Amino acid sequence: MESLHSSFDDVARELVRVLGVNQTDRRALELILCAGEKVTTPGLLADQLGLTAAGTTIALDRLEKLGYVTRSRHPIDHRRVIVLATDLAARRVAELLSPLLDQAGKALFSHYTPAELALIVDFLTRTDELQQAHVNRMRELDPFPH
Template sequence: MTSVNALSTSWSDDEVGVMHGLRDWAMASDELNRHLSTWMGLPVSDAEALGQIVWAAQSGSPVSPALLARQMGMTSGAVSVLIDRLERAGYVTRHREGDDRRRVVVRPTATALEGTERFLGFAGAEVAAAVRETPDAELRVIRAFLERMTQAASAANTRLRDAPASTRIDA
């Protein structure tokens, strides 16, 4: 991927529009997550984690506490406390998997699945319709673009995580 100085580059109206659209989607998605937290009676971070856990389980790749910590930008200890809260609320269970039984994954309970399905049934109709109404060729272009954007953001996040403290503003 080509390196571009974001501050000195001249941006086209379409490029600016795309960046604004991504920001607007991120903000709308974040608001939906806050509504999910209210719906499920959870703090926002717990609802975000529950969404990640449900999504992972439904895609056939249950999430480990370590992966959840990375996804959430939290320490392993903080995620362990968060998972404990979700377990006490009856929304997740921990499972030991694999031949040596050392690998732990977090799975949603039937209660969590039912609650999130009811939420999506109530709140997801417009998003689902927008995706379903988008032509396949357009979806492929959007998907490829989003994959590039995710890779770029992941690379930036890795660079920021690994940056020496001396490069930070508060250093």
């Protein structure tokens, strides 16, 4: 698991380098891209990133300047702002990740049976749920004193 985690970190670091963003901005862009057509707001992003509203605004300013996101008024509630990834962001991320996803799909789907894949997906889903629950517990903790 440690090796897998490290390789995920390595891919994320290379995305940061090639996209010209920092880790926080990369994670924000990932969340926005994963939301797809669902409405994403700066407030939702702040919660997901564990940032303040100001920190989220700064990240979105940087992503917008690079042409990776747009912000606009919510079509129904004009007091709210929605954030969407641009075609440029989707295209660049796809160009970077598609080779990995294509290769993984071919290699893994041909190596494992559907039942084995279902078990692996279940394991990863449960592991993610445990990890998220622990993150939420840690967010409730005060920092250690200096």
